Amino acid sequence: MASHDHSSSPTIDMNRNRLPTLFEVLARRTLAPVDLYFFYLYMRDQQRAVDYLDFWLDVAQHMSVCRHYVRELRRSVMIGTPDGDKTGSKRSSALLENLGNLDQAGPSVTEKDKNQDAQMSAFLREDNGNGNGIGHSPSGSTGSNMRQASHDHPRPSFMNSPQVTGTDSSSPQHTISRADIRASAEKILYTYLLPMSEREIGLPDDIRNPIIEAIEVRGRDDPEVFDAAKDWVFQAMERDAFPGFLRSKALGNLVPPSMMFRLIFGLVAMFAGYWAAFVLIFLDNPRSDRLYLIIPFTLGVYGIVCWYWSTDPFLALAGYSEHAFFKLSKIHEPFVKKLLMKRALMALVVFLFFAAGINCLFIFVPGYAL
Incomplete structure (x- = not known):
């Protein structure tokens, strides 16, 4: 009986240095x-x-x-x-x-x-x-x-x-x-x-x-x-x-509803940040007050970057991928994990660059009292 059980279990190649084929997915040889x-x-x-x-x-x-x-x-x-x-x-x-x-x-x-x-x-x-x-x-x-x-x-x-x-x-x-x-x-x-x-x-x-x-x-x-x-x-x-599935799961870790939620959240946060920034600038408030703009601008840029890259960098770096809206599963396929790590790092660099640029612009620009 032990030999029968062994022969009945699918063989998973943990050293596969490529994306799987559809046949491998259907034969349950992937993670x-x-x-x-x-x-x-x-x-x-x-x-x-x-x-x-x-x-x-x-x-x-x-x-x-x-x-x-x-x-x-x-x-x-x-x-x-x-x-x-x-x-x-x-x-x-x-x-x-x-x-x-x-x-x-x-x-x-x-x-x-x-x-x-x-x-x-x-x-x-x-x-x-x-x-x-x-x-x-x-x-x-x-x-x-x-x-x-x-x-x-x-x-x-x-x-x-x-x-x-x-x-x-x-x-x-x-x-x-x-x-x-x-x-x-x-x-x-x-x-x-x-x-x-x-x-x-x-x-x-x-x-x-x-x-x-x-x-x-x-x-x-x-x-x-x-x-x-x-x-x-x-x-x-x-x-x-299948090509769309690989793009969705091997090059991203978010499902479409989650991407749309991040986009809407990011746009709302960016609007709130711009509104607060212009109010503080034209009231000539001190730069110490404008430091609070870091919160809406950072959240806004992060949401938009997640939507654009179909990837939540922090979730990817932690080794998780969504299988449904805000429902996470651990990433086990080694090659996909490496791809998502690289993509998460690239998205993180883009996020930090734009977040730093927008925050510096609106925090250090001179005020102008109307």
């Missing part, structure tokens, strides 16, 4: 603030396209369910079934026995993993065609009952906390039946792909229609049926959303 949790919040709150990410994650979860089903089936066939009656088909039996390790977590990375997933899909198609799928699964599936009960409602987002969690389909206490695989495929179809569905994504018809036909007419439920849609969604996120 905050460029991890899957931050990307989910970005897609939901800023890009307004979280349905695309939810579709990709649901298809990845469907792949996980299929892997677990095949792994359980192979174990039960190899251990508990006589050699002469392993499956209803010699071909499906051969496909089942030839499958390698199915313990990897998340998307397939190597060509070997992708070939293995293709073989698994071929087995599931053969298995479904023989009508043997339900009989293979151990009786009393807990997963089937739970999925049937919630089939009419799309799952709520599982990204509701900084720790990304989902159904652990590789856990030994979960028993997966062929009905679970079918229900999972139909849920993806009815939630994202059918025209006028609740969370329909904008797939081209030449990708959408073959999937609908494959599931509803030919009865397919293997993961390969979603490959074209999954690739299209991945490319759309990589092209339209």
Whole structure:
């Protein structure tokens, strides 16, 4: 069991001297603030396209369910079934026995993993065609009952906390039946792909229609049926959303509402500083009274610099990034931490230069009594 847990955990490269790719983020191989949790919040709150990410994650979860089903089936066939009656088909039996390790977590990375997933899909198609799928699964599936009960409602987002969690389909206490695989495929179809569905994504018809036909007419439920849609969604996120996400999280540590708050606060503070400065100057008050102008001018410049650079220098130097309005998370990705440190120091230099210049100008300018 210990070796299984190790193989199921994503590998995070702490020495990565570059920004991560979208695939690394989706495979949970990155850390905050460029991890899957931050990307989910970005897609939901800023890009307004979280349905695309939810579709990709649901298809990845469907792949996980299929892997677990095949792994359980192979174990039960190899251990508990006589050699002469392993499956209803010699071909499906051969496909089942030839499958390698199915313990990897998340998307397939190597060509070997992708070939293995293709073989698994071929087995599931053969298995479904023989009508043997339900009989293979151990009786009393807990997963089937739970999925049937919630089939009419799309799952709520599982990204509701900084720790990304989902159904652990590789856990030994979960028993997966062929009905679970079918229900999972139909849920993806009815939630994202059918025209006028609740969370329909904008797939081209030449990708959408073959999937609908494959599931509803030919009865397919293997993961390969979603490959074209999954690739299209991945490319759309990589092209339209991911560059903005990296700019937002690797070159800044503030979310848009927080940036707007700092801009408004900075402008109000600057207006108050200018009003007080002109009043004190034209009343010819002593320079000692004008020292109080440091407060509004410093706060005003700081707010405007934070907005312009999308970075709060002091938060960045302390190692924090916002994931929501005034809600902070520790920065763990080493390369992003270095980038934000450099950007924070540059913003701090700009802030000190302009704050010092404006304060000196209005404090030391000669007074003039009207």
